[in-house]
Amino acid sequence: MRAYLVEPMIQIRSLTKTFTKNGEKLVVLDHIDLDIATGEFVMLLGESGSGKTTLLNILGSIDTADSGEVLIEGFGDILSASDKRLSEYRNRVVGHIFQTFNLKKIYTAYANVKVPLLFGTVSVRDAHDRIMRALERVGLAGREQFRPPELSEGQCQRVAIARAIVNEPPLLLADEPTGNLDPKTARRIMELLVSLNQDDGVTLLMVTHDVSMLEYAKKTVSLEGGRVTVREK
Amino acid sequence: MTLYNILSKVPRVAGDLASECSAGVPACIQKGNPLLWKNLLFISVKDLVARKGRLLLTMMGITVGVTCLLFLLSLTTAIKKKVLTEVLGTIPETELDVMPLEVEWGAIRFQKADTPTLDDEEIERIKKSIPGIKKLYGIESLDIPAEIEGTFKVEVPLLKKDVPIRGFATDCGVSGIPRELFLDALKRPEEYVFMGEKGPVPIVLSSHLVEMYNMHFAKAMGMPKVSGTWIKQQEFDLTIGESGVIETRGARMVMGPFKCKVVGVSRRAPIWSISVPPPYVGYWRKLYYGEEKERTYQKVVIYAESVNLVENMEAKLKKMGFEVVTNQETISKINTASTIINALVVVLGLIILLISAASIINILTMSVYEEATDIAILRAVGARKSHVRGIYLLKAGFIGLLGALDGLVIGLIAIGITNNLAEKYLQNLPYRPDTFFLPSVSLAVGCFLVGLVFSLVAGVIPANIAASLNPSKVLREG
Numbered sequence: 001m002r003a004y005l006v007e008p009m010i011q012i013r014s015l016t017k018t019f020t021k022n023g024e025k026l027v028v029l030d031h032i033d034l035d036i037a038t039g040e041f042v043m044l045l046g047e048s049g050s051g052k053t054t055l056l057n058i059l060g061s062i063d064t065a066d067s068g069e070v071l072i073e074g075f076g077d078i079l080s081a082s083d084k085r086l087s088e089y090r091n092r093v094v095g096h097i098f099q100t101f102n103l104k105k106i107y108t109a110y111a112n113v114k115v116p117l118l119f120g121t122v123s124v125r126d127a128h129d130r131i132m133r134a135l136e137r138v139g140l141a142g143r144e145q146f147r148p149p150e151l152s153e154g155q156c157q158r159v160a161i162a163r164a165i166v167n168e169p170p171l172l173l174a175d176e177p178t179g180n181l182d183p184k185t186a187r188r189i190m191e192l193l194v195s196l197n198q199d200d201g202v203t204l205l206m207v208t209h210d211v212s213m214l215e216y217a218k219k220t221v222s223l224e225g226g227r228v229t230v231r232e233k
Numbered sequence: 234m235t236l237y238n239i240l241s242k243v244p245r246v247a248g249d250l251a252s253e254c255s256a257g258v259p260a261c262i263q264k265g266n267p268l269l270w271k272n273l274l275f276i277s278v279k280d281l282v283a284r285k286g287r288l289l290l291t292m293m294g295i296t297v298g299v300t301c302l303l304f305l306l307s308l309t310t311a312i313k314k315k316v317l318t319e320v321l322g323t324i325p326e327t328e329l330d331v332m333p334l335e336v337e338w339g340a341i342r343f344q345k346a347d348t349p350t351l352d353d354e355e356i357e358r359i360k361k362s363i364p365g366i367k368k369l370y371g372i373e374s375l376d377i378p379a380e381i382e383g384t385f386k387v388e389v390p391l392l393k394k395d396v397p398i399r400g401f402a403t404d405c406g407v408s409g410i411p412r413e414l415f416l417d418a419l420k421r422p423e424e425y426v427f428m429g430e431k432g433p434v435p436i437v438l439s440s441h442l443v444e445m446y447n448m449h450f451a452k453a454m455g456m457p458k459v460s461g462t463w464i465k466q467q468e469f470d471l472t473i474g475e476s477g478v479i480e481t482r483g484a485r486m487v488m489g490p491f492k493c494k495v496v497g498v499s500r501r502a503p504i505w506s507i508s509v510p511p512p513y514v515g516y517w518r519k520l521y522y523g524e525e526k527e528r529t530y531q532k533v534v535i536y537a538e539s540v541n542l543v544e545n546m547e548a549k550l551k552k553m554g555f556e557v558v559t560n561q562e563t564i565s566k567i568n569t570a571s572t573i574i575n576a577l578v579v580v581l582g583l584i585i586l587l588i589s590a591a592s593i594i595n596i597l598t599m600s601v602y603e604e605a606t607d608i609a610i611l612r613a614v615g616a617r618k619s620h621v622r623g624i625y626l627l628k629a630g631f632i633g634l635l636g637a638l639d640g641l642v643i644g645l646i647a648i649g650i651t652n653n654l655a656e657k658y659l660q661n662l663p664y665r666p667d668t669f670f671l672p673s674v675s676l677a678v679g680c681f682l683v684g685l686v687f688s689l690v691a692g693v694i695p696a697n698i699a700a701s702l703n704p705s706k707v708l709r710e711g
Binding site (some may be wrong): 096 | 269273275276278279283342409536538606607609611612613614615616617618620702704705708
């Protein structure tokens with residue numbers, strides 16, 4: 001076992017998040033505690049509205065919590081960090097993968113992958129190398145100049161994954177990345193994600209509804225009634 | 234090379250990051266991005282260019298506003314310059330025109346009873362009691378009816394001589410005006426002197442009269458139009474003591490005709506008179522009345538030693554019972570009128586720009602909501618609120634830049650075309666300027682900046698809406 005696997009990369013402490021809908025207060029995360037070690041592949045399970053995406057968004061610092069702490073090793077508590085530091089955290093530490101890919105249709109695959117680098121500190125030459133490596137890593141070498149409408153859904157998701165890894169983040173957050181794909185394409189995408197986790201050591205948190213995906217992860221976190229249940233293989 | 238290899242070269246986990254950074258902040262985070270604004274510009278321009286139709290529509294308002302501002306301000310600048318330099322420019326700011334106070338009774342004007350008559354004695358009194366007079370000229374008016382008569386001739390090159398085409402005769406006034414007041418209009422000032430019985434009598438005509446003749450009389454009476462250059466050196470006959478409109482049978486005598494020669498055309502010459510050197514007035518009066526008569530002046534032109542003295546001198550002269558007109562007053566009135574016209578033009582341009590700014594706010598806000606997911610993704614990959622705000626301000630700036638540049642180009646083309654058309658079709662316009670528009674570099678830069686600033690200010694609202702979007706909410710709601 002590699003040394004970094006024993007260190008908890010993420011420590012969630014007493015995290016609480018509530019939404020107000022039609023005047024009614026809805027607690028989606030109720031004082032949850034969770035540790036995720038470096039290099040782990042964690043599946044987040046739960047019914048719709050159970051708080052999976054909310055938890056992922058809080059970890060990705062695109063959403064805030066009502067209370068609690070989310071400690072990222074070497075960075076500190078992301079819930080109390082400034083906007084400037086959080087933007088740097090999102091740019092450098094986390095990569096996001098979405099169910100609907102969220103690619104810009106007017107950009108080529110190359111330009112879509114380039115977007116995170118626009119806010120970083122990578123030089124122009126390094127940026128080009130990184131984009132080409134990321135596209136090659138997801139199996140899209142030679143498709144740099146294709147725009148999303150010219151690509152299949154599976155290829156679009158690969159572009160989205162390339163965008164997520166182009167800044168070489170240690171943490172990937174995937175929100176139902178196979179939800180819009182046919183089973184065959186979904187399997188290929190999962191193989192790619194597993195490869196990123198196992199071969200490249202990227203910590204991966206993935207939200208899914210599909211129980212067939214559970215075979216890929218060693219750890220599952222179920223969310224129900226605002227509480228978490230952790231199961232490890 | 235695998236991504237593992239790539240990742241192995243950079244801090245892969247937060248723990249590793251901490252080891253090389255102070256206070257747990259990654260080294261890369263501590264550096265700034267010198268290319269950031271270039272990158273934001275890349276995003277802005279790429280988005281705008283992707284929707285060319287919308288870009289053109291958004292730019293149009295700024296283009297129209299800048300075009301209107303440039304066009305109208307160039308026109309008013311040219312008019313103002315024409316009036317100030319060509320119409321009033323011949324009259325210095327240090328000049329005061331002093332006249333006996335008059336009262337109006339219907340269409341008839343009377344000299345006010347208690348007003349001193351402008352004679353030599355009164356002029357001496359003015360000289361003594363008003364300090365700061367540099368020069369003083371009395372303008373005499375001949376108090377005898379006079380008629381001018383002549384024939385229009387056209388040069389026929391084939392015959393190598395002038396052929397008479399139409400005769401004319403008209404009553405006129407005769408004013409004795411010193412040469413010093415016509416120096417700008419006289420090509421050869423030495424011609425404008427008292428010639429005694431030898432003649433011809435040198436006369437100066439009013440350029441307003443020439444313009445009015447060309448515009449109205451020539452057209453109505455089928456007479457040829459004349460130019461300022463042509464009319465100089467023309468000769469006419471002046472008869473003193475005779476009039477076409479007043480019964481002069483009881484007049485003492487009819488003198489002349491005296492041969493007259495036009496030696497200049499001036500805006501300073503009285504419109505209904507022929508202007509002659511002052512000694513002629515006394516000479517003809519003596520001939521007519523048979524004795525020297527006391528000289529009275531229609532007007533006295535005073536030049537102050539400096540502009541600062543004019544106001545004080547004006548007050549003193551008015552206190553002495555005279556009517557005083559200063560050029561400063563006229564310039565000030567023209568400036569006020571010009572400022573009001575300019576202000577109206579600017580208000581019109583600003584209204585157009587305000588409408589276009591509202592359109593920019595509307596279209597950009599619409600695109601913020603259309604691009605909400607893209608904005609959320611930008612935030613998710615590391616864009617700060619200020620970066621998103623910057624992107625939309627740059628978009629607004631880009632719209633303003635292109636719109637204002639277009640406006641300048643279209644405005645200058647419109648000015649060129651209109652000027653050519655005006656020169657072609659408005660040749661007989663009174664006080665016609667050399668150019669109908671005066672677009673200066675400073676005016677163009679000003680209009681450009683106004684367009685740009687309006688666009689940038691209009692971008693603030695959509696930029697703030699974009700920056701305040703909640704990425705989590707946007708991504709959740711799709």
